[in-house]
Amino acid sequence: MLFGYHWVLDQGDLAYAWSILPILLHGLVVTIEATILGFVIAAILGLIFAVLRGAPARVVYMPTAVVIEFIRDTPLLIQLYFLYYVLPNYGLILPAFLTGAIALGIQYSAYTSEVYRAGLQAVPKGQHEAARALNLDNRRTFIDIILPQAVPRVIPALGNYLVSIMKDVPILSVVTVLEMLNVAKIIGDRTFQYLVPLTMVGALYLIMTLVASSLVRYLDTRLPKSGVRLQ
Amino acid sequence: MATFQFLPALLQGTWITIQLTIYSTILGAVFSFTFGIGKLSHLRSARYVSIAYIEVFRGTSLLVQLFWLFFALPLLGEPVAHLVGAIVPGYQPNVDAWAQAFRLEPVTAGVLALALNIGAYGAEVVRGAIQAVPKDQYEAATALNFTPRQALWRIALPQAIVEMMPPFGNLAVQNLKDTALVSLITLGDLAFKAEQMRNLTQQSVPIYTLTLFLYFGLALVLMGIMRLIEHRVGRWARVGGR
Amino acid sequence: MKPVVQFEKVTKRFGDFTVLDDLDLTVENGEKVTIIGPSGSGKSTVLRVLMTLEPINEGVVYVDGDTLWHEQRNGSLTPASQAHLRKMRSKLGMVFQHFNLFPHMSVRRNLMEAPVRVNGMSRQDARKRADELLDMVGLEDQADKYPEQLSGGQKQRVGIARALAMRPKIMLFDEPTSALDPELVGEVLKVIDRLATEHDLTMLLVTHEMHFARRISDRVCFFDKGRICEQGKPAEIFNNPKEARTREFLHAVLHPDE
Numbered sequence: 001m002l003f004g005y006h007w008v009l010d011q012g013d014l015a016y017a018w019s020i021l022p023i024l025l026h027g028l029v030v031t032i033e034a035t036i037l038g039f040v041i042a043a044i045l046g047l048i049f050a051v052l053r054g055a056p057a058r059v060v061y062m063p064t065a066v067v068i069e070f071i072r073d074t075p076l077l078i079q080l081y082f083l084y085y086v087l088p089n090y091g092l093i094l095p096a097f098l099t100g101a102i103a104l105g106i107q108y109s110a111y112t113s114e115v116y117r118a119g120l121q122a123v124p125k126g127q128h129e130a131a132r133a134l135n136l137d138n139r140r141t142f143i144d145i146i147l148p149q150a151v152p153r154v155i156p157a158l159g160n161y162l163v164s165i166m167k168d169v170p171i172l173s174v175v176t177v178l179e180m181l182n183v184a185k186i187i188g189d190r191t192f193q194y195l196v197p198l199t200m201v202g203a204l205y206l207i208m209t210l211v212a213s214s215l216v217r218y219l220d221t222r223l224p225k226s227g228v229r230l231q
Numbered sequence: 232m233a234t235f236q237f238l239p240a241l242l243q244g245t246w247i248t249i250q251l252t253i254y255s256t257i258l259g260a261v262f263s264f265t266f267g268i269g270k271l272s273h274l275r276s277a278r279y280v281s282i283a284y285i286e287v288f289r290g291t292s293l294l295v296q297l298f299w300l301f302f303a304l305p306l307l308g309e310p311v312a313h314l315v316g317a318i319v320p321g322y323q324p325n326v327d328a329w330a331q332a333f334r335l336e337p338v339t340a341g342v343l344a345l346a347l348n349i350g351a352y353g354a355e356v357v358r359g360a361i362q363a364v365p366k367d368q369y370e371a372a373t374a375l376n377f378t379p380r381q382a383l384w385r386i387a388l389p390q391a392i393v394e395m396m397p398p399f400g401n402l403a404v405q406n407l408k409d410t411a412l413v414s415l416i417t418l419g420d421l422a423f424k425a426e427q428m429r430n431l432t433q434q435s436v437p438i439y440t441l442t443l444f445l446y447f448g449l450a451l452v453l454m455g456i457m458r459l460i461e462h463r464v465g466r467w468a469r470v471g472g473r
Numbered sequence: 474m475k476p477v478v479q480f481e482k483v484t485k486r487f488g489d490f491t492v493l494d495d496l497d498l499t500v501e502n503g504e505k506v507t508i509i510g511p512s513g514s515g516k517s518t519v520l521r522v523l524m525t526l527e528p529i530n531e532g533v534v535y536v537d538g539d540t541l542w543h544e545q546r547n548g549s550l551t552p553a554s555q556a557h558l559r560k561m562r563s564k565l566g567m568v569f570q571h572f573n574l575f576p577h578m579s580v581r582r583n584l585m586e587a588p589v590r591v592n593g594m595s596r597q598d599a600r601k602r603a604d605e606l607l608d609m610v611g612l613e614d615q616a617d618k619y620p621e622q623l624s625g626g627q628k629q630r631v632g633i634a635r636a637l638a639m640r641p642k643i644m645l646f647d648e649p650t651s652a653l654d655p656e657l658v659g660e661v662l663k664v665i666d667r668l669a670t671e672h673d674l675t676m677l678l679v680t681h682e683m684h685f686a687r688r689i690s691d692r693v694c695f696f697d698k699g700r701i702c703e704q705g706k707p708a709e710i711f712n713n714p715k716e717a718r719t720r721e722f723l724h725a726v727l728h729p730d731e
Contacts, residue, residue: 070443070447073404073408073446073447073450073451073454074408074443074446074447074450075408075409075410075411075412075422075446076408076411077411077412077414077422078411078422078425078439078442078443078446079443081425081426081429081435081439082435082439082440082443085429085435085439086435086436086439089435089436166292167291167292167293168292169292170292170294170295171294171412173294174415181292181294181295181298185298185302188302188303193306194298194302194303194306195303195306195307198295198298198299198302198303199299199303201295202287202291202295202296202299205290205291205292205295206286206287206290206291209289209290209291210286210290213290367569367571367573368573368575370526370569370573371569371573371574371575373524373525373526373562374524374526374562374565374566374567374569374636375586375587375591375635375636375639376559376562376563376587376591376639377587377590377591378559381590381591385586385590386575389577390575390576390577393577467576467577467578467619467621468576468577468621
C-alpha cells in the first residue's frame with residue numbers, strides 16, 4: 001500500500017495496472033511540480049548568466065563562460081549529489097524536492113542562457129542601426145525593438161527545454177523525491193512485479209511529452225515570426 | 232593532499248565511464264543511421280518502425296528506459312518463450328534459458344539503454360541532414376543513372392555527414408553525461424565510485440568536486456575528438472576557402 | 474530513319490496547371506534542336522521528361538525507337554518499371570542550369586563516379602576517359618580541384634564533361650548559361666559549339682542565347698503555352714517568323730529597350 005492505495009496482484013495485469021494508477025498519479029503531480037519549479041529557476045538563472053555572458057568586461061564574461069560550460073558538460077546526477085550532500089555542510093538544509101528542483105534549474109540554466117543569447121543575436125543588426133539612426137536610447141531600443149523580435153524564437157526553444165527538464169525529473173529519485181519513476185520502483189520493489197508499473201510510467205511519460213511538445217508547437221505557430229505585436 | 236587520495240578509485244570508475252561512452256556512442260550511431268534513413272524509406276513499414284522508435288525513445292526519460300530494460304524486461308522472458316513456443320510449430324522452448332536471456336547484465340542494459348536513447352536523437356539529426364541535401368543533387372544522380380541506393384550512399388550521405396557533425400558533437404557529450412545514470416543499476420562507473428566513496432568516508436566536497444572535474448575533463452577531450460572528426464570529414468567543404 | 478526523340482500527344486500537368494499541352498515533337502538523329510520561348514512555356518519540362526525526372530500524364534514519349542515512360546507488354550503499353558527507365562536513361566545525358574556538380578568530389582572524381590559505379594568501368598579506364606574529356610573542355614589542370622574552387626564557367630564545363638562521360642546518344646542542355654556571369658558565358662558556348670560541330674551527338678538545347686542558337690541549330694522550336702507555336706530553320710524563325718506570338722517574343726528578347 002502506498003499513499004493510501006492498495007494494489008491488486010491476483011486478478012491479472014489489467015487490474016494491477018488500474019489499482020496502481022492513482023499511486024502513480026501522485027508521483028505524476030510531483031513530477032509536474034518539479035518540472036515547473038526547475039524550469040522557472042532555469043529561466044531566471046539563465047537570464048542572469050546570459051546578461052553576464054554578454055557583458056563587455058572580460059573579467060565578467062570570461063569566468064561566466066567557463067562556469068556555464070562547466071555546468072553544461074557535467075552530469076546532472078553528480079550536480080544533484082553535490083547539492084544534496086554539500087549544502088547541509090554549510091547549514092543549508094533544504095527539503096529534497098527543493099534541492100532537486102534547484103539542481104535541475106542550475107543544469108538547464110546553462111542551456112537557457114544560450115537560448116537567450118541566440119534569440120537576441122538572431123535579431124538583424126540592421127534593427128540596432130535603424131534604432132540608433134532614429135536616436136532611440138539603449139533602453140527604449142532594447143524593450144521596444146529588440147526584445148519583441150527575440151521573443152518568438154526564444155519562447156519555443158524554452159518550451160522544448162521544459163519538456164527536456166520533465167524527462168530528467170526521474171533523476172531526482174536518487175535523493176528520495178517521490179516522483180513518478182521512484183513511485184513505480186517502490187511498487188516494483190515491494191511486489192516484484194516491475195513490468196506493469198514501469199511500462200505505465202513509460203506510457204505516461206510518452207503521453208505527457210507528446211502533449212507538451214504539441215503545446216510548444218502550437219505556441220510556435222501562434223507567435224508571429226516578425227516579433228510580438230506592439231500597439 | 233586529502234582530496235587526491237580518492238583519485239585512484241575514481242580513475243577506475245573513469246575508465247568504465249570511458250568504455251561505456253565509446254560503446255554506447257558507436258552503437259547509438261548505428262541506430263541513428265538505421266532509423267534516420269529508415270524514416271525516409273519508401274517502404275511504409277520501415278518508416279512506421281523508425282518513427283515509433285524515435286518517438287518512444289525521445290519521448291521517455293532515459294532513466295525510465297534504463298530501469299525498464301533492467302527491471303521489467305526480465306519479466307518478459309517467460310511469456311515470450313511461451314509465445315514463441317505457441318507460434319513456432321514443434322519448438323519446445325527452454326523457458327529457463329529464455330528467461331535467462333532476457334535478464335540483462337547491468338553493462339548490457341546500460342549500453343543498450345544509452346545507445347537506444349541517444350540513437351533516437353541522432354536519428355532525427357541524420358534525417359534532417361539527409362533532407363538538407365539539395366534536391367538538385369538527386370537529379371544529377373538520376374541523370375547519370377545512379378540507382379536510388381547509390382545516390383543515397385555515394386552522393387547524399389557524404390554531403391549530409393558534414394551537416395551532422397556539429398549536432399553529433401553535442402549528442403556525444405550528452406551521452407557522456409548520461410552514462411552517470413548507469414551507476415543506479417550498480418554499474419561501477421565514475422558516478423558509482425564517487426557515491427561509493429562518499430558512503431564510506433562522508434567526504435562529499437572533495438569527492439564530488441573531483442568527480443565533476445573528471446567529467447568536465449572527459450567532456451573536453453570528447454569535444455576535441457569530435458571536432459577533429461568534423462574537420463577530417465568536411466575537408467572538401469573548406470577547400471574553396473569558405 | 475526513326476527519329477531519336479519523339480513526343481506523341483504528350484500532356485504534362487502540375488496540379489491545375491498544364492505545362493505540356495498535347496505536344497508533338499520530333500528530333501532526328503544527329504539533329505541539333507534549340508527550344509526557345511517564354512518562361513512557363515514548358516521548355517525545361519520537355520528536357521526533364523526526357524531525362525526521366527518528370528513523368529507524363531498523357532501521350533507517349535519515344536527515345537531511340539523505344540517507349541520511355543511506358544513498356545510494351547503483349548502489344549499494350551504499361552507504365553515503365555524502374556529497370557526499363559534505367560535502361561532508357563543510359564541513352565540520355567543532361568547539363569543543368571545550376572551545374573549540380575557533386576561538391577564532395579574532385580573534378581576528376583565527378584567525371585569518374587558514374588562510369589565506374591553505374592557502367593562498371595575500371596578505375597583506370599574511367600580515369601583515362603575523364604582526363605580526355607577534361608582536355609576536351611579545356612580543364613586538364615583543374616582535375617584535382619573541388620567544385621567550390623571553380624568559376625561558374627568552369628563548373629559548367631565540368632558538368633558537360635560529366636554528362637559526356639556516360640556516352641549518351643542525346644545530350645540535353647537546360648539553360649546551360651543562364652546562371653553564369655556574362656563574361657563566363659562564352660567559354661561554355663564554345664564547348665557546346667565544338668560538341669555540335671565535331672561530334673555526331675543529337676542535341677536538344679533550351680536557351681536564351683539567341684545568337685548562339687541561330688549559329689549552331691539545325692532547327693529552332695518556339696514554345697508557347699506547352700505547345701510548339703512555330704518551328705523551322707534558324708534563319709526562317711529569326712528573320713521571318715510567321716506567327717504573331719513568335720514575332721512578339723523575338724522582338725521583346727532581341728530588342729528589349731524598344
